[in-house]
Amino acid sequence: MTQCDTKTRILDSAEQLFAREGFHNTSLRAITSLADVNLASVNYHFGSKDALLQAVIERRLLPLNQIRETQIRGVLAQAKEEGIPPTAADLLRAFIEPTLEFRNSSPGAHDFISLIGRSLSEPDETVRNCFLALVLPIFQLLFKGLCEALPQLSPAILLTRLQFAIGTMSHVMCMGSLSVFNHPELPTPLDQNTLIQQLLKFVHAGLETPE
Amino acid sequence: MTQCDTKTRILDSAEQLFAREGFHNTSLRAITSLADVNLASVNYHFGSKDALLQAVIERRLLPLNQIRETQIRGVLAQAKEEGIPPTAADLLRAFIEPTLEFRNSSPGAHDFISLIGRSLSEPDETVRNCFLALVLPIFQLLFKGLCEALPQLSPAILLTRLQFAIGTMSHVMCMGSLSVFNHPELPTPLDQNTLIQQLLKFVHAGLETPE
């Protein structure tokens, strides 16, 4: 087994268990057992459990942020070219759509998305700060774009509403099943694509409502 | 020290630590040390750590649910009396306002609200199921009312959007500070009251937007 294999197997297993059982509820033994590697290899390759979490997050979040940034900059550039402000709907889609579609990009990506969906409300600073630092730049870019798109809203109100939108999106990201409330008396959940479209409609309407 | 004192002290300390450090990251020793009671008293009074969590949640969630149910039934009764359907805005306010105002009702209530705000996305079933079971009835009542208020929306769409609204609210409940993204380049967060009003506007607009 080459070094690369071992590292990847550890990352994959850690991603799955951190997402499904929680960081503090996952032991290194559970990870190495699932990955079928030796216990000591985690500390050899990553140094510590905290550093392993950081590696799990960075592996997928850095590429995802690249995609989101490209999309947002694309919307801004197009608007500039046409001499009009960007629209809030386009900016939100540029941020949200790649994130949720990322779930289907690989088997582990689904676990990863629920892991970072939970990161904002994570009580432990180890997890939360690691995530926040990587997301802040793209969040600021999105906020700046939305200020141009919705100049009638005060920046403080807009920032608050954008955080509402992020909260809504995080909730969807966490839902492994398409519904938290599963009960025979309630309607069947929507399919994945309709869900994303409804999410975009929801946050767009909320963001643009008059003060 | 009477029995009642000890139980209450344990509940208060557990509430604070579960909320701020997370359930699995909080040891019984940390709880009894903060409560200034004996380690063995937790298992004497509650039986286990899991049962303690259940007690922490039930202590405040049962009264809160009573308030929310009364408010929602009040809106439904008033509408029936006037022979018109209830409004989505009134129903949402009846559910959301008591929840967020509950934070100021006692020193520990703030911690409790962030604890249950995180419960929906909690990976561990111990925490999540304990919370879900207590919240499902009030959620169904709210959903039924909203079906009357917004008959133009299909129940499946409405259920999805209501879950978006719950997700948005959960996010606000988790935020101890009024902003997750605190950064010198971003505007200052809004005060508590404006935040609640903005939250109501946001989810109301999102809920009512055309399909």
Next chain:
DNA sequence: GTCTATAGATTGATAGAC
């Protein structure tokens, strides 16, 4: 790089005196 073995600390839970 991979392994065994283990150190060293911490955990939830309990037995038994008072």
Next chain:
DNA sequence: GTCTATCAATCTATAGAC
């Protein structure tokens, strides 16, 4: 009901052979 003392299991991390 409260306490001390402790068990048995688990944890992260590391030392050292190969």
